[in-house]
Amino acid sequence: xxxxxxxxxxxxxxxxxxxxxxxxxxxxxxxxxxxxxxxxxxxxxxxxxxxxxxxxxxxxxxxxxxxxxxxxxxxxxxxxxxxxxxxxxxxxxxxxxxxxxxxxxxxxxxxxxxxxxxxxxxxxxxxxxxxxxxxxxxxxxxxxxxxxxxxxxxxxxxxxxxxxxxxxxxxxxxxxxxxxxxxxxxxxxxxxxxxxxxxxxxxxxxxxxxxxxxxxxxxxxxxxxxxxxxxxxxxxxxxxxxxxxxxxxxxxxxxxxxxxxxxxxxxxxxxxxxxxxxxxxxxxxxxxxxxxxxxxxxxxxxxxxxxxxxxxxxxxxxxxxxxxxxxxxxxxxxxxxxxxxxxxxxxxxxxxxxxxxxxxxxxxxxxxxxxxxxx
Amino acid sequence: xxxxxxxxxxxxxxxxxxxxxxxxxxxxxxxxxxxxxxxxxxxxxxxxxxxxxxxxxxxxxxxxxxxxxxxxxxxxxxxxxxxxxxxxxxxxxxxxxxxxxxxxxxxxxxxxxxxxxxxxxxxxxxxxxxxxxxx
Numbered sequence: 001x002x003x004x005x006x007x008x009x010x011x012x013x014x015x016x017x018x019x020x021x022x023x024x025x026x027x028x029x030x031x032x033x034x035x036x037x038x039x040x041x042x043x044x045x046x047x048x049x050x051x052x053x054x055x056x057x058x059x060x061x062x063x064x065x066x067x068x069x070x071x072x073x074x075x076x077x078x079x080x081x082x083x084x085x086x087x088x089x090x091x092x093x094x095x096x097x098x099x100x101x102x103x104x105x106x107x108x109x110x111x112x113x114x115x116x117x118x119x120x121x122x123x124x125x126x127x128x129x130x131x132x133x134x135x136x137x138x139x140x141x142x143x144x145x146x147x148x149x150x151x152x153x154x155x156x157x158x159x160x161x162x163x164x165x166x167x168x169x170x171x172x173x174x175x176x177x178x179x180x181x182x183x184x185x186x187x188x189x190x191x192x193x194x195x196x197x198x199x200x201x202x203x204x205x206x207x208x209x210x211x212x213x214x215x216x217x218x219x220x221x222x223x224x225x226x227x228x229x230x231x232x233x234x235x236x237x238x239x240x241x242x243x244x245x246x247x248x249x250x251x252x253x254x255x256x257x258x259x260x261x262x263x264x265x266x267x268x269x270x271x272x273x274x275x276x277x278x279x280x281x282x283x284x285x286x287x288x289x290x291x292x293x294x295x296x297x298x299x300x301x302x303x304x305x306x307x308x309x310x311x312x313x314x315x316x317x318x319x320x321x322x323x324x325x326x327x328x329x330x331x332x333x334x335x336x337x338x339x340x341x342x343x344x345x346x347x348x349x350x351x352x353x354x355x356x357x358x359x360x361x362x363x364x365x366x367x368x369x370x371x372x373x374x375x
Numbered sequence: 376x377x378x379x380x381x382x383x384x385x386x387x388x389x390x391x392x393x394x395x396x397x398x399x400x401x402x403x404x405x406x407x408x409x410x411x412x413x414x415x416x417x418x419x420x421x422x423x424x425x426x427x428x429x430x431x432x433x434x435x436x437x438x439x440x441x442x443x444x445x446x447x448x449x450x451x452x453x454x455x456x457x458x459x460x461x462x463x464x465x466x467x468x469x470x471x472x473x474x475x476x477x478x479x480x481x482x483x484x485x486x487x488x489x490x491x492x493x494x495x496x497x498x499x500x501x502x503x504x505x506x507x508x509x510x
Binding site for chain 1: 376377378379381382385386387388390391393394395397398399400401402403404405406407408409410412413416467470474482483486500
C-alpha cells in the first residue's frame with residue numbers, strides 16, 4: 001500500500017500546479033499554430049514540444065547533475081545554446097542556403113538592411129524605459145532584427161533567463177510577417193511609389209560570388225570582432241556554396257547539419273520556457289516591445305526606401321525596404337505580394353532579396369554591437 | 376528606475392546612437408566595396424588577359440519572336456533550358472539560365488509559365504516543369 005501511495009505521489013497528477021498546466025496549454029497552442037497554421041513549423045514545433053516536455057510536473061529533462069547523478073537530456077543539449085554553439089551553426093546553414101547575388105548586383109540595398117535595424121535600437125531604449133537592465137533591453141531589442149538565431153545567440157549570452165520569451169516572440173513575429181508588415185508598408189507609401197518597376201539586376205560573376213563572403217568577413221571582422229561567430233559562420237557557409245569545390249560540405253551544411261541543429265536548438269529553447277521564467281509581466285512586456293521593434297524596423301526600412309526612391313529619381317521601389325528586417329525569405333515575399341497589388345506586372349521578389357539578406361548581416365552586426373558594448 | 380531616467384542612467388542614448396552609427400557605417404563601407412568589386416575584377420582581368428580570346432560558341436537555342444504572355448511560346452523556348460536543369464529546380468536557376476541565353480523578358484515568361492501551371496511548386500522554393508499541363 002505504501003508503495004502505491006509513493007507511486008501516486010511521484011506522478012504528474014499529484015504534483016501538478018496551475019503555472020505548469022498553463023505553460024502546457026501555451027505549448028499545445030503553439031504546437032497547434034506550428035502544425036495547423038504552419039507558422040514557422042520547423043522551429044515552432046520543436047520549441048513548443050520542448051516547452052511541453054519541460055513543464056510536466058517533476059519533469060527530469062532540464063535538471064542539472066547532482067550528487068553524482070547525471071542531469072537531464074535537455075540540460076546537456078542546452079549547453080549548445082549556453083556556450084553559443086547552435087546559433088552560429090544555424091548561420092552556417094543559412095549561409096550555404098542563401099544566394100547573395102541580388103545583394104552583390106545591387107549593393108546599395110545594404111542601406112535598406114541597415115535602416116531596418118533602427119527598430120532594434122529604438123526598442124532597446126523602450127525596454128530600458130520599462131525598467132529592464134541594459135543586457136535584457138539588448139536581448140529584447142534584437143527581436144526587431146526578425147532573425148531567430150541572432151536573437152537566441154544574443155539572449156543566451158546576455159539575458160539567458162529571457163530566452164524562452166524572446167525566442168517565442170521572435171519566431172511568432174517572423175511567422176506573422178505577412179500580417180504585420182503590409183499595413184505599415186501601405187501606410188507609408190503612395191500607390192505610385194508601390195507601382196515603381198525597378199531596373200533589371202546585372203549578372204554577377206562567379207568570382208564576385210566567391211570574393212563576396214571573404215570581403216564581408218574581412219571588413220566586418222575588423223570593424224566588429226564580436227560579430228564574428230555569427231557572420232563568420234554565415235560567410236563560411238556561403239563560401240562553401242559558391243566556391244564550387246566544396247559541394248559536399250555545402251550540402252551537409254544546408255541539410256543534415258542544419259536540420260540536426262534546428263532540432264536541438266528548438267527543443268532546448270522551448271525547454272527554457274518554464275513557468276517560473278515565462279509566466280511573468282516581463283513576458284508580456286517583451287511580446288509588446290518585440291512587436292514595436294518589428295514595426296519600427298519595417299517602417300524605417302520603408303522610409304529609407306522612400307528616400308532612395310527620391311534620390312534615384314524613382315528607380316527604387318520603397319516597398320523593398322521592408323525586407324530589410326531579415327525574416328528570409330518571408331519579408332521579400334511580402335514585398336512581392338504588396339507590390340503586385342499596386343502593379344500586377346511588377347516582380348519585386350529578386351530586388352527584395354537584396355535588403356532581405358542585408359538584414360541578416362545588419363542584425364548580426366547589431367548583435368555584435370550589443371555584445372561589445374554591454375557584455 | 377523607469378522612463379527617461381532609466382535610459383539616461385544606463386547610457387541608453389549613447390549606446391543607441393553608437394549602435395545605429397556603427398551599423399550604418401559598416402554596411403555603407405561594405406556597400407561601397409562591393410559596388411567596386413566587379414570593376415576591380417574587370418580591371419584585373421583586362422590587365423592579366425594576354426592570350427587571344429577564343430570566341431565562345433553560341434548556344435543552340437533558337438529564340439522565336441517572343442511574346443512573354445504567350446504560354447506556348449514560353450513553353451517552346453524554355454523546354455530546352457529546363458532540360459539542362461535537374462527535374463526539380465529553383466526559379467533562380469531557370470532565370471540565370473534564361474539570362475545566359477539572352478532570352479527576352481525572362482521574368483515575364485517565367486511568370487507566364489507559373490500562372491499557366493506549367494511550373495508547379497513543390498515547396499521550399501523548388502519547382503517542377505509540366506509542359507503539357509491542362510489549364
